Amino acid sequence: MSSADTATTAAPDARAERRAKRIAKHIESFAKQHGGSAEGVVEYVGGMATRIVLVGADGSWGDQVAPSYAVGKRAAELAGLKLHEDFEGELALKVRTSSYEWKRMAGIQLGG
Template sequence: MAAADSSKQADRLAKRIGAFARRHGGSAEGQIAYVGQMGFRLSLVAGDGTWGDLMAPSEETARTAAERAGITLKESFDGEMAEHMRTGPYEWSRMAGIQVGGPANR
């Protein structure tokens, strides 16, 4: 990927990260994980506990986007980060459903 394309993609991701943080408490923290040919997942947990993720084609693009958005990156999705997550009935039914006959995992 050309440097200019990578920079533009990082800018677009940074805008999405910033908008997510502003909508959910004004801050967020993230963690980057390699997910194979799909690229890198940037998992986010906002100040109010809302969580989500974005995909980036490279670790460098994900790190640059996080830096431009002003969020803290963690080395791992540890217990402290997970403790801040807020889950609802949908997430619990999906997580349980995968193993105990809940909604189909589509």
């Protein structure tokens, strides 16, 4: 294997690691702004993206999108995010919604 072959196989991994580190910084920022810690779940969105759903210690929620499940999971690990298998039970109970979400959900249900 030539050095050119080695460089092309290493480049995607390096790029994925850079993306994971960038996303991890956003996760850490979210945690810091919402009570100092966060929990979450990494979910497939489709063939081209993965969603990291975040729940802060104060019950606020948010998300980050990663280009792949592997990058999303790596970002969560780098950020020290406590991961759950799914967005149900314990994690879902921690979410606190505001009046904005309730109004928005009601509008969607009523066709608004």
